[in-house]
Amino acid sequence: MLARAVTHALVGLDARRVEVEAHVQSGLPSFRIVGLADRACQEARERVRSGIAAAELEFPEGRVTVNLAPAELRKEGSGFDLPIALALLAASRQVPRDRLQGHAAVGELALDGRLRRVGGVLAVAEAARRHGLERILCPRDSAQEATLAGIEPVPVRHLADAVAYLRGEHQPEPVPPPARGETPALADLADVRGQERARRALEIAAAGGHNLLLGGPPGTGKTMLARRLPGILPPLDEEAALEVTRIHSVAGLLPTDQPLLEHPPFRAPHHSASTAAIVGGGPGIRPGEASLAHRGVLLLDELAEFARPSLEALRQPLEDGYVSVARAAGRAVFPARFQLVGTMNLCPCGARGDPLVECTCSAQRLARYRDKLSRALLDRFDLVLAVPRARAEELAAPRAEPSAAVRARVVAARERLRAGAPERVPEADALLSNAVERLPLSGRGRARVARVAGTIAALAAADSVLPEHVAEALAYRAPQELAA
């Protein structure tokens, strides 16, 4: 007796339709899963066997074969447990076959028959909807996530619930739509004392979506400042929120209580992270930190300590806004349009920029340290800022503006920029040309300054870019120590 269940296998962020065929023949008892299933998927045998027993149903007797079609597609993970179990039960006439065919199914079985959530339910649900299925059987914890795809989820706590539902003996509980509009508690700019210039640069970076590099001795608050950037970014719009949610869902990082990520994500990988961890890939083709930071902020703390290949690999996403990962197992494209924030010391010993300590680095060591960052990468930072050590008087400064006030200005500036970048007046152009002559400023550097000046004008609610905006933008250019 043959039965089919439908599910979807993840390929990067996409899900491809997979038919789970279960065939029960007479013969010596055996249970095989074929169709390029990975290890986690092969282990479904044990979970399905126990799960069916726990649901007080019967594991079919005889020779049992499960085929995951198409056979050439690699199937990974434990989300196949539920469709395999249901196909087996349909093949042994314990659930109606025709009813099962109208549903997609995804979920991992526990040994006691309960369902556990898996990653990528949003992508699977979206694919199911595209293929004309109306309902998806999924773990209770993933049901809200599935509603985002515009498909009706059937929340299932236990395998027995799924069987009862398919037999028409049990109606699924309604799934409330995901709660919206809550801003997560983020670090607030009010905690930063002094650092007026860095605060201003942060505001400009947020308004224009510019990449920002903070250089300075240790302990001057570079990381503290960088961590406050997400708090002044506007919330994501509908489309962006879905994109971000899909990526985080595939990575299995979605919080249960908040299925829709409405706030720009913030990722700060450690500098020992591998290239695959940063741009994505690995044996399972997973999204990397660059993609997890899509539409948000990627903080590379201690930029110069990252392995050079990892940094160079970031050039493609910085340029194109996506990462394409090719592996023997297939090829995947992950969106990765993030705002990059880097922090670094100004020299290997870290004393540069600190009036109290003397730098002991030799000229060669200093040159080598700065050489670690290629010109091409440095060119991607629109704003480069030295954050020198704050003196005691600064730390006694009063609490400053909170993030909410800054965010309001950022949102207003973004609105204006969306309407079109302001034009430069001739005097502003003249100042820019003069600066190119007088300062070490490359052609790319000029373009960067022009972009930043546009953002500053938008923040100032000016109709055009005035010389004063260009002058301020020039203050955040790459310093000669890093540019020459």
Place this chain on the structure above:
Amino acid sequence: MNELALALYASESGTHLVDAPRGVAWAGHLQRFDERSARARLAEKGFRFLGRSDPGFPPLLGAIHDPPAGLFFRGGAEPELLARPAVAVVGARACSGYGATVARGLGRDLAAAGLVVVSGLARGVDAEAHRGALEAGGITVAVLGCGIDRDYPAAHAELARRIAETGLVVSEYAPGVEPAPWRFPARNRIVAGLAAATIVVEARERSGALITADLALEEGREVFAVPGEITSSLSAGTNALLKLGASPLTAATDVLASFGIEPEPPAPRHELLEHLPATADELTRRTGLPAPEIARTLVDLELAGLVSAADGLYRASP
């Protein structure tokens, strides 16, 4: 005596020679030496050689006690420009932001006043002095401790090319000679020898720049030292020079005065300059002006050449 033959022989054998040595090696070298083909090889690459006895040879360098047999030249300018009043600016390779600012400002002001700025193309103070002179559109001369066709340090190949456009790159070593540690003190005697005055911007206690200063003193040339913080080991060498009697230098006018050049009357200073050196945030606090306005003003001052920034600290240019 053929000076080109002697210069080539000294370069090949790695010896420090003032006069022709005695011995069969030199005799053999002299016998094989073909001046016309040697000069043709130099001309092919656009290099020139000036012997010590040539009337165009820099007179100040010819007057030191162990002058080189001659100098190899690369660059657009005529070697005669070395007869013009010249100042050497030397100092630490791993200099501080302070040293870099001072060196650049001095290079700019001295070159603008018409003096030739001589230095060693090394990292740090040397390079900043060269850059300052180029910024002012002045003449600067780089003295190498290797062949003039070598780019050493490699990072300064572009700087050397810019220097050679209007000034000169010179060396006593024949083209092709590799840089070696023991050649740098010898190079320093040429730096000091070419200049009527030597300025040490920043130097540690045992520094090549101090060798240059010693050589200058031995030849009776004027030595200036830029005072630094007494707690900074980068200023230990210069402060020690001051203790020994070097003239303290606090502005380019100190040097210009010793050449009899009248300094231009000082322009009215911008009020922000009174607060320097300071970080942008300190200026915000001291003046009460908002950060964007401070940023704008500092850029204007920077473009006017009145202020320079290093590692987040703004300084008034000397």
